[in-house]
Amino acid sequence: MPAETNLPTNVEAATPEGLERSRAARAALKQVETEPGAKKPDPIVIADNITRTFGGLTAVDVEHVEIQRGVITALIGPNGAGKTTFFNLLTGFDRPDTGSWSFNGTSLNKVPAYKVARMGMVRTFQLTKVLAKLTVLENMRVGATRQRGESFFSAMFAPLWRAEEEANTEKANHLLERFLLIKKREDFAGELSGGQRKLLEMARALMADPELVMLDEPMAGVNPALKQSLLGHVKSLRDEGRTVLFVEHDMDMVRDISDWVIVMAQGKVIAEGPPDSVMGDQRVIDAYLGAHHDTALTFEEEERILAEAEKELEEEAESND
Numbered sequence: 001m002p003a004e005t006n007l008p009t010n011v012e013a014a015t016p017e018g019l020e021r022s023r024a025a026r027a028a029l030k031q032v033e034t035e036p037g038a039k040k041p042d043p044i045v046i047a048d049n050i051t052r053t054f055g056g057l058t059a060v061d062v063e064h065v066e067i068q069r070g071v072i073t074a075l076i077g078p079n080g081a082g083k084t085t086f087f088n089l090l091t092g093f094d095r096p097d098t099g100s101w102s103f104n105g106t107s108l109n110k111v112p113a114y115k116v117a118r119m120g121m122v123r124t125f126q127l128t129k130v131l132a133k134l135t136v137l138e139n140m141r142v143g144a145t146r147q148r149g150e151s152f153f154s155a156m157f158a159p160l161w162r163a164e165e166e167a168n169t170e171k172a173n174h175l176l177e178r179f180l181l182i183k184k185r186e187d188f189a190g191e192l193s194g195g196q197r198k199l200l201e202m203a204r205a206l207m208a209d210p211e212l213v214m215l216d217e218p219m220a221g222v223n224p225a226l227k228q229s230l231l232g233h234v235k236s237l238r239d240e241g242r243t244v245l246f247v248e249h250d251m252d253m254v255r256d257i258s259d260w261v262i263v264m265a266q267g268k269v270i271a272e273g274p275p276d277s278v279m280g281d282q283r284v285i286d287a288y289l290g291a292h293h294d295t296a297l298t299f300e301e302e303e304r305i306l307a308e309a310e311k312e313l314e315e316e317a318e319s320n321d
């Protein structure tokens with residue numbers, strides 16, 4: 001398996017029309033107020049009064065939010081802010097207690113996840129244990145079958161699907177070339193490096209040819225040397241005319257590539273705006289600091305962390321012997 005740093009960084013997916021559209025969409029954002037729930041000139045997603053509780057805990061309580069078409073929007077916030085739950089609700093993987101939301105003007109209430117994907121709104125998934133046991137190409141096929149709502153195995157083996165399978169394989173090969181994974185096509189996905197897994201997640205989502213791509217922590221577990229390459233790939237999604245919404249903790253990435261940032265804390269949207277204005281916003285700073293104070297360790301947690309740290313130090317000392 002090659003080292004992560006061997007991956008080339010070229011990305012050639014942008015199209016002139018896509019670039020022009022994304023430039024216009026970004027320019028239009030300049031007129032938008034930097035307030036939670038701000039109206040956008042051309043929203044692809046609009047959500048109203050979305051709540052989701054787990055027992056007594058309100059995980060999501062979003063009054064109003066709009067996602068601008070054709071730009072890269074980051075969804076940030078401290079741990080437990082409700083970002084993943086909100087992602088799951090928008091894409092039909094979870095059901096809210098209240099609220100309504102639409103994609104391209106069509107209501108998505110009670111629409112199952114596979115239909116949401118078929119409509120053009122696709123989220124990435126981190127590599128699960130099962131997917132890790134499939135080859136890279138098989139993972140890409142799962143990406144294609146998900147959108148149709150068929151089970152993976154019936155789609156793989158039924159002769160009726162053969163022509164479609166061939167088309168899917170061709171599409172998969174094309175995407176694997178673009179995401180620098182073609183040489184890994186027959187390898188098990190579980191053997192990929194952290195960065196290659198992220199590329200596979202993106203490539204797999206594109207099998208459904210989505211208009212809106214929702215990335216779940218695209219930088220998690222990625223070698224710092226590879227981050228610029230991954231950033232290029234995320235930008236390429238926008239520059240070929242797609243809308244990108246991503247959840248991320250890596251603030252450098254958020255600053256580097258977001259056109260707009262939405263901040264959640266305790267289930268609510270507490271700030272919105274361009275990256276620089278949001279990062280300097282006192283409400284945002286307070287939310288992050290507050291979250292750190294809230295997570296004061298219990299005695300047991302402190303003991304466990306200390307034991308882990310000691311073990312790491314011992315292992316390091318042994319390997320230096």
Ligand SMILES: Nc1ncnc2c1ncn2[C@@H]1O[C@H](COP(=O)(O)OP(=O)(O)OP(=O)(O)O)[C@@H](O)[C@H]1O
Nearest residue numbers: 054057058059077078079080081082083084085086
């Ligand atoms: N299935 C569930 N059952 C019970 N509680 C849940 C469930 N899913 C999420 N929660 C709780 O809802 C809150 C929001 O969680 P969520 O994972 O959406 O936050 P997040 O902003 O994505 O956090 P992180 O950045 O740590 O991934 C948390 O308090 C979490 O413990």
